[in-house]
Amino acid sequence: MIVTHSTTPFEGQKPGTSGLRKKVRVFAQPNYAENFVQAVFDVAERPDGSTLVIGGDGRYHNRTVIQQAIRIAAANGYARVLVGKGGILSTPAASHVIRKYGASGGLILSASHNPGGPDEDFGIKYNIANGGPAPEAVTEAIYARTQTIDRWLSIEAPDIDLDSLGESRVGELTVEVIDPVADYADLMGILFDFDLIREKVAGGLTMAFDAMHAVTGPYAREILEGRLGFPAGTVRNGEPLEDFGGYHPDPNLVHAKALYDTMMGEGAPDLGAASDGDGDRNLIIGRGIFVTPSDSLAMLAANAHLAPGYAGGLKGIARSMPTSAAADRVAEALGIPAWETPTGWKFFGTLLDAGKATICGEESAGTGSDHVREKDGLWAVLLWLNILAATGKSVRQIAQEHWSRFGRNYYARHDYEGIETAPAKAVMDRVEGKLDNLPGTAIGDLVVSNADSFGYTDPVDGSVSRNQGLRVVFEGGSRLVLRLSGTGTEGATIRLYIERYEPADGRLDGDTTAMLADLVSAADDIAGIAAITGRTAPDVIT
Ligand code: G16
Secondary structure: OEEEEEOOOOOOOOOEOOEEEEEHHHHOOOOHHHHHHHHHHHHOOOOOOOEEEEEEOOOOOHHHHHHHHHHHHHHOOOOEEEEEEEEEOOHHHHHHHHHHOOOOEEEEEOOOOOOOOOOOEEEEEEEEOOOOEOOHHHHHHHHHHHOOOOEEEEEOOOOOOOOOOEEEEEOOEEEEEEOOOHHHHHHHHHHOOHHHHHHHHHOOOOEEEEOOOOOHHHHHHHHHHHHOOOOOOOEEOOOOOOOHHHOOOOOOOOOOHHHHHHHHOOOOOOEEEEEOOOOOEEEEEEOOEEEOHHHHHHHHHHHHHHOHHHOOOOOOEEEEOOOOOHHHHHHHHHOOOEEEEOOOHHHHHHHHHOOOOOEEEEOOOEEEEOOOOOOOHHHHHHHHHHHHHHHOOOHHHHHHHHHHHHOEEEEEEEEEEEEOHHHHHHHHHHHHHHOOOOOOOEEOOEEEEEEEEOOEEOOOOOOEEOOOOEEEEEOOOOEEEEEEOOOOOOOEEEEEEEEEEEOOOOOOOOOHHHHOHHHHHHHHHHHOHHHHHOOOOOOEEO
16 A cells, blocks of 8 residues: 655755765755655656666665655556666666666665765765766756655555565565676676686786775676686685775775785785776776876776677766776777866766767776667776786786876876865855956966866757856866765765876976876965865875
């Protein structure tokens, strides 16, 4: 029997860069998650008899919201729910399952790289039938609905056993608990040359993968240790934990420091890699060399033809605006289009659907392709492995050869986290106020060539997104970008992106900090972060 629960709207149920992310205690309030899920179902396009996919990164509160969502789905006319065993589905695996089984959409329960636990973060994201994050028109409609909602519907039924594979029913709804890994691992086996990689592993190719006690543990164990034959123990921290073992499942040099130390030390393996809370980000480190996400995108695109899934070539390469322009040079050499979108994987969806891009990437450690509609951490690791196996070269050799051909985009991102909203806004206002007057001015040896607030018109559907970051470009192509993060749950995070291009005959072996020093002081001059916020150094540099 369908039960109607009356409710009232909550303020602030506005999805950010990637879904609605809040503290667990906010989500745990009566009606909070229920309102949001009902708003999604009220707005989502879903023909009668639709299938819904549900899964998450296994963080604290995952199971509670899954049971709520199943009961609400049952009362809202869905015919079938596919849910990952244990409530687990990595974000790229969920995208694949939506596409493979023709679902009308999916709920992905994750706050990505944010920490988990009773006092930490939770999130709900809705993905549409193409397997990708709902575009802005849909998230705006969901938000509008949350502001007027007065009821949510559910079926009274006991909890589903999430830990046993198989079917059960909730009212008219069929719920199928599926193996979260199998479909995804099979897809990877089609895209990459597993036989070749296995042969090289048997011949001594080594790696270390840090799953950060997050969702990729079971996927990495099955694929790397199971199907590719890497020895047991190659996957570290492989058990998904509700609080990620108390760590921050963000694969960067701060939070994956132990892996970094391994890769910089004696006897380092050939490849070091990590993924985040929900398995869509990646960190790539070669023996003695960290590869920035922007460089990784460019190097993967340049070498993708070595993997069977991309042997036919690429249709185009897309990157978010703050991502370095390294990938653009590869696109130019390949004679294919280079697209520049706002931050947020949702902006790649139309390009991928329209066949305008094959590989996409972001400075925030996300890379992926048209095999799904999400960024995909393990996919990036497997493409690197395929390239190492096919060329017999080291990560360092591949990087150095790439720079000698295309030049090098030195790059860093400085994050100032947990700033009060007012000073964060003051920093942005100050830069925005200067944009018109900056072109032509000199700061030290740097001369500003242009400055603007990035806006984007989607080349496929014509939708317009304004205010997507402030850009200051210098003569010679160096660049500063400033924007506020859209994924935090408390206060504001200022992101400062710094990029300097050295041509192929320039200085390719410089130290990144030294190479960017003049740009960092120009940023200080233009944005005044230290003066306005009192922060003299960033919290995280990636
Ligand atoms: C999400 C988005 C990415 C974006 C990243 C950082 O990733 O999907 O497209 O680059 O957030 O966004 P921001 O700079 O606004 O914090 P994830 O891995 O958190 O889902």
